[in-house]
Amino acid sequence: MSVNSRNWAGLVPYGLNQQHPNNYRDILDALWENKDSLGYSWRVLRDGCCDGCSLGTTGMHDWTMKGVHLCAVRLALLRFNTMPAMNWQLLEDAEPLKKKTEKQLRKLGRLAVPMVRSKGDRGFRRVTWDDAMEIVAERIRKTDPKHVGWYLTSRGLTNEAYYAQQKVARFVGTNHVDTSARICHAPSTAGLSATVGCAATTCSYSDWIGADLIVFVGANPANNQPVTTKYLYYAKKAGTKVFVVNPYKEPGMARYWVPSVTESALFGTKIADDHFQIHVGGDIAFFYGVLKHLIDNDWLDRDFIAARTVGWKEVEARARALSWDELEKSSGQTKADMFRFAEKFGKARHAIIVWSMGITQHRYGTDNVRAIVNLQLAKGNIGRPHTGLMPIRGHSGVQGGAEMGGMPGAYVMGVPATEDNARKFAAPDMWGFEPPTWKGLSAAHMILAAERGEIDVLWQSGGNFKQTLPEPDLVQRALGRIKLRVHQDIVVNPTMLVDPADTVVLLPSRTRYEQRGGGTETSTERRIIFSPRIPGGPDVPEARDEWEIPVLLARKLDPARASVIFPWRDTQDIRNEIDRVCPTYKGIAALRKKGDNFQYGGPRLLVDRCLTPDGKGHFSAIGLPEERVPEGQFLLATRRGKQFNSIIHADVDPITGARRDDVLMAREDAEKLGLREGATITLRNNLGQFQGRVKIDRIKPGSLQAHWPEINVLVPAGRLDPSGVPDYNATVEVIPGAAVQQPQALAQTG
């Protein structure tokens, strides 16, 4: 074993004196939780493509490094795939279930049978699949398609399921089709498409190893994509430096104990070489400051700028015109800090910038992405080995979901929903019907429209809007106005229990590992990976394949046309069609067994030209956003703990030690307010209040962070990036002591 003690996090074996996850205990917990199905659990891990984040695996291996690829996130999600069916009779009375948490509902087991609840009913009644589909079809027949919404989650669904669902939605006549990508990475799609012409990561994970510099902005992969820490262990060993730009010094990005690498498991690995602690929303100013230094010191790739880009003069002029004073004020970093970044970045031969929801979940998320692109274009950091733009995805379905058409404005691969394209898709060897061309709504917009009474049918494949979107009371009101809600899912969640305006239908689906013909997913690095069907799973005889359920509806609505348009028997038939209809996915039909995969576009995109119409990379002379925080108030950002989307796995985040109701606060702010560690506080704004406890931590003064989704009571709905992503930040005041009213009660008056 060759060691590199310079990168050790400490000398105490296993970091026993420090707060960090105990991955060995996670393995024991997973064994215990899945003790009734150990053989099947093992086969899912050994043969399946991980349904957690979008690093992508085949079994417990990947294409970036040798050795085991497995993490606590995957182990915690395993139970979704192994648990038995629930006692469906519990759903006959929804009232007691409403008092249960998401976790308690999930633990009841798999949704077992189709069920329906009508207005005024205490609970759901069991129906046949045929009856359920007749109820849905009857409502859809009398609904204007512009009042029908379709939402697809991003965990677990396969490309085949996305493709089938959005095609049925278009068959029904709606373009209100969206995935949970809209709640995380839509600004990446919008920003990258406009500037470099592709909406995907331009490089591969393997490019990390050997890069001079990797910059993480608004991202915490140690928590969300834990195996990245193993990639970073190898990158650091190869000499790569790591910069982190973030208002909070994420402990997991400072050091990590990689359990499957002996050296790192024993002594930990220092990850960040430098940290730039910006204000929440200070990214654009920070990157303009860096650009200003690059210009002043001529650390630019002028040949690349001249040959391969447009718009440089405007950006250069904008950067020169901005004063250091305003850049420092807006970014929260000094001119010297920005120089420290610029010098390393400017002198690096190759650098990769990786970002996530700290960048995208702002009302100016797309501009944040454009600011990152500016920096990479100024240095020619695209298309070459160890360079690139990487919006790292948190869910296994985010990349493929949008590419397979789970978008309001595009059919597949971003092909815009226009009349010309609709005619092309109407050809018999394409879809065989003309899809709608009007502009559909994003998920957050669908809920706002529902609140106005403009959505009458909402089909949800997965998803838990009541907990994931801002202003839960508004969401509940909106859901309660939708005449027909259809929930196609694996388990029960709180959104399903919102009282029906007229009808709620529950449809039990199979997991990706149970699907006939297996399925594929597309990882962040554009790798389309086959995941086989794994026999021997739980006994849920009435569950149907994810792709098949909407097709049953199409067949009910119009049997003759549907038999031609949806002739599929299994997912192989769907892959054959995707192969024909979507040139970027050409080759997907040949993926048939474990390990089969290909990376569309090859290891790197944009090698010779960008994919914009003129082949150039487009600089963006964006303005600085304004975050006005009234004197004495704080800018609150949302964060994730040990959870997967709204699925909370633990009450304490093992990386930070924060409890779910802890509010991260800078020491100097706590001292100003006379608050001690653990003190009870109330965060309040005009929407509601949240009672929490002070956790003094290394966060930018003036900012706070608290766990999402609990903190959604303070986040305003309707404040969205143009791409549709909610701005998950809020301005709040901090009041020492307990809340005077229950958050729910105050929120209703807000």
Ligand code: SF4
């Ligand atoms: S890092 Fe992501 S892809 Fe890898 S095992 Fe964990 S959840 Fe799965």
